[in-house]
Amino acid sequence: MGQNATLKKISVQLDLSISTVSRALKNHPDISENTKRKVKELAALMEYEPNTYAINLRTNKSNVFGVIVPAISNMFYDSFISAVEEEARKNGYSLLILQSGDDPLQEAESLKLCKHSRVDGIFISVTPDTCSGELFIKYQQSGMPVIFFDKVQDSDMFDKICLADEEAATMAAHTIIKYNKKNILAIFGNPELSITKKRKEAFISVFEKGNKKVKPGIKFCNNSDEARQIVASAISGSSRPDHIFCMSDEILIGAMKALNHSDLSVPDDISVLAISNGFIPGLFKPEISYIETSGYELGKLAIKRMLENMESKTAPKSIILPSRFVEGGSL
Amino acid sequence: MGQNATLKKISVQLDLSISTVSRALKNHPDISENTKRKVKELAALMEYEPNTYAINLRTNKSNVFGVIVPAISNMFYDSFISAVEEEARKNGYSLLILQSGDDPLQEAESLKLCKHSRVDGIFISVTPDTCSGELFIKYQQSGMPVIFFDKVQDSDMFDKICLADEEAATMAAHTIIKYNKKNILAIFGNPELSITKKRKEAFISVFEKGNKKVKPGIKFCNNSDEARQIVASAISGSSRPDHIFCMSDEILIGAMKALNHSDLSVPDDISVLAISNGFIPGLFKPEISYIETSGYELGKLAIKRMLENMESKTAPKSIILPSRFVEGGSL
DNA sequence: TTTTCCACCGAAAACATTTGCGGAAATGTT
């Protein structure tokens, strides 16, 4: 019976108007206590539930945020999404989660779906080759807040929630120098991404400014397996590195697979340092030392900013989450 | 300008009726080619996008599936969700993803949100203490398909998509026996869950039916850290086990942390076997042998079944995904 | 000439809700 209780059905039963029923249910002062009671009782009995579709149509809001990430199966994005979901829920919002699969076309498609679904705001970590620049601008201008996180678009028109890329990379470089490493292999992600550029620049500049004698070898890769191959060939080469730096968890995983398949021991033969979300480094023996960049914390910051935008639109902001060093035993 | 193009605005501009515009846009045969062309041109110009809210209201459908999992930050559920999202997208559906946090109250809340949002169907992996039994039944009866996966409700009223729990556990037990292990520590999850019961029963019964001399020690835990503690105290005890069996990735992680912090070597001092989604075992040295239970495959099966339900409601089905042994080097 | 048929199109109801405005009755004020 409760299947499709509507205001209308209640109003017919009680011989009231739809508007009176509507107001009674939301405690409008115009309605007498007596009427309110009757309406609420019947509504409960009929298991009335307001029709979200109708409310959305009327209010032109959905209380849904879109989240577009390269992949859901990824520790970093998981913890980000997890944080966003928690806070969103507390504030009455839900999440529409889409994967771009690092494919700019699918990213554009997901973006369109968000627009089409008329979400109230978008969180996005862009693909390396994103070609949706104008889309972002259009959505933003049409009043739908776009918040970039992690991998962001180079523009100051948008809110951007980033990890402290320079800081983390600088910290990493200093740590490596402190341990007196000479032959460093530093592996970074896709060179087109701003996150890669920032980390690489900061990392290199520490060495250029300081000890000029040490010049780290720089490599780029697009996924875990490419990282594995890079390390595998490096440690079997003539001048074996005495340290490996990994820009991300994904790269760390590949690097450790290569090391695990060799007979080198960490940290005696070769030391390792990563920038990481925190979970992966704890799985190895010894645990890998890392510079923490928490997806969870980033998520909290992102949703906070989004909720601010819901209140009132302010000038775009660039927020940076500081990082910290976590000692493992790999140095 | 394109902000809020509607059928009405287009119809006014072209001096047509709303219905004609609507039909023209969907190639209704009643409309002349000429009119169609004009309408489509203007629609493109005005960047018309059909209002999803209105469509939902009219059709009483949302093309959204609800997904309720204990946690998003979990490799197994990730890969499940990832698979579901892929197929859902291909079929024009989106996902509303909620976390229950293993809390029955939050689970019930999430369930209500799904109902409230009027999703077209629900995927759910229940918490150990779920108290939403009647809710499930009510939703099911009100025509909203509920598909249980992984951790399922013990009832034959619903579709259930499960891993081959018995098969996997049996396979594990046989493998362990084959390697002639004598002092086995087997760690399982929450004892209230049907997934735990099934795996434990099957595991034990192999030993009871076969070699009666070997009786594995059984332990239960609720999370990774409890597993770690169990293993830590077991290996420091008087009769150190020569094998550890882990029912899940979560447990494996805890167990390996304990082993990594000891000076025992795998598999010489102690061997390890797990039931796993496949990612975690590959991170260790040596890689851990495991019985694969793919969240991704499970997701594919689940969404397939859901789409069947969208076509036409059939009798509840119980689908089981077979498992396979993957050799690592930990045995 | 009348009937039939077709191609093309419009009016209006329906979906469920919210809200400004106004109205009637009851009560209070001179």
Add this chain to the structure above:
DNA sequence: AACATTTCCGCAAATGTTTTCGGTGGAAAA
């Protein structure tokens, strides 16, 4: 008794779309 103020409620419009039912005008068939 005349007027003013509350109190309580209904009307109707508005949100955007889909769809049923019908209608117009012209050409072909009777």
